[in-house]
Amino acid sequence: MSKADFWKSIGQKLLFKKLLGNQCSLTGGTISITVAKGRMRTQTRTLFNQNHKIADVFNQSESIVVYPADCLELLKSIPDESLQLVVTSPPYNIGKEYEKKLHIDVCLQQQAQVIAECMRAVSPEGSICWQVGNYVDKGAIIPLDTALCPIFSKLGLKMRNRIIWHFEHGLHCGRRFSGRYETIMWFTKSENYVFNLDPVRVPRKYPGKKYFKGPKAGQYSCNPLGKNPGDLWVIPNVKSNHIEKTEHPCQFPVELIERLVLSLTNEGDWVLDPFLGTGTSLIASIRHGRRGVGAETVPKYVDLARERIQEEIEGALRTRPMHRPVYDPAEAGNSLVVAPRDTKHAEQMTLLEKPPPAGKSS
Numbered sequence: 001m002s003k004a005d006f007w008k009s010i011g012q013k014l015l016f017k018k019l020l021g022n023q024c025s026l027t028g029g030t031i032s033i034t035v036a037k038g039r040m041r042t043q044t045r046t047l048f049n050q051n052h053k054i055a056d057v058f059n060q061s062e063s064i065v066v067y068p069a070d071c072l073e074l075l076k077s078i079p080d081e082s083l084q085l086v087v088t089s090p091p092y093n094i095g096k097e098y099e100k101k102l103h104i105d106v107c108l109q110q111q112a113q114v115i116a117e118c119m120r121a122v123s124p125e126g127s128i129c130w131q132v133g134n135y136v137d138k139g140a141i142i143p144l145d146t147a148l149c150p151i152f153s154k155l156g157l158k159m160r161n162r163i164i165w166h167f168e169h170g171l172h173c174g175r176r177f178s179g180r181y182e183t184i185m186w187f188t189k190s191e192n193y194v195f196n197l198d199p200v201r202v203p204r205k206y207p208g209k210k211y212f213k214g215p216k217a218g219q220y221s222c223n224p225l226g227k228n229p230g231d232l233w234v235i236p237n238v239k240s241n242h243i244e245k246t247e248h249p250c251q252f253p254v255e256l257i258e259r260l261v262l263s264l265t266n267e268g269d270w271v272l273d274p275f276l277g278t279g280t281s282l283i284a285s286i287r288h289g290r291r292g293v294g295a296e297t298v299p300k301y302v303d304l305a306r307e308r309i310q311e312e313i314e315g316a317l318r319t320r321p322m323h324r325p326v327y328d329p330a331e332a333g334n335s336l337v338v339a340p341r342d343t344k345h346a347e348q349m350t351l352l353e354k355p356p357p358a359g360k361s362s
Helices: 002-021 070-078 104-121 143-152 252-262 280-287 299-314 346-351
Strands: 024-027 030-035 040-043 064-069 083-088 122-132 134-137 140-143 158-165 182-188 230-233 272-273 293-294
Touching: 064 070, 064 280, 064 299, 070 104, 070 293, 083 104, 083 252, 104 122, 104 134, 104 143, 104 252, 122 143, 122 252, 134 143, 140 143, 143 158, 143 182, 182 252, 272 280, 280 293, 280 299
Parallel strands: 064 293, 083 122, 083 272, 158 230, 272 293
Antiparallel strands: 024 030, 030 040, 122 182, 134 140, 158 182
16 A cells, blocks of 8 residues: 555544544444444444455365465365355467467367366356457457357356446457457356345436336436446456556456456355456455455466455555446546647548537538
């Protein structure tokens, strides 16, 4: 935590203390508020002031496990139906530094083994979320969700959503449209599954909207907690300027996994990420009182995951908050949104920036 963030945190706590007087106490990373009239005491739950250790072997008595080896070996140690959620982004087989590019059939066969073991370990009320993009071969793409879906279906898993994760940054293609989304396939093992909508509701577009006729005329028509976020999620991906950026080339944003953890699990449940990477899935899990286990084979990413998880436990990990609006450079007054005028395309850029005169169509 930087000095500026530290003093900002202290200032916020002292402000609470000043406003609430003896009704407020500060302990570790928590703020406890006591309401005298009703003798009610509420406390913000946190893991920061608890003595959690990061284990490297799975045991149900642990709360955080980073297994530094192959996920199939880890899964052998996990009992049947003991996990509530499996959430991961497996290698896309496109030649990243941490993977060896294989024929797509071999890649799918390897993933099928992992999926079958995850199916065995997930509880009847549990879920599997498989986040994937495209396999690219000589400029042609194969959407991996379409290739993997039959594997899940043959195991009897039921798809509840195909979530589109949209982001704005990535490689710029020259001979096809640039890819700006990936998918999250959400499967359940049965019809009786955990789904908590309220913790992940998002602000409504028209919070003042009311029924205009019928028995509820005049009453507000929206849920006061917000609306269902739908299956199109606009969440920034982790690129160079992202606060969570590490050396890993394909990193989950924490808020993406937080939404899945909050909606598909309850406190105390186990969450597994068989391809852990930098530990984001475990960070999202322990942040909200869940237990997390993951496997990673690359030593430098094992170390990085442990470091980030430890920072989360201590309350020092900096992440992008859930529900923060996507940065709009124009609204922020960023000077880079102004197009240059010294190029041969200046006239075209001017037309794109300015609306046509009244009465004329563009």
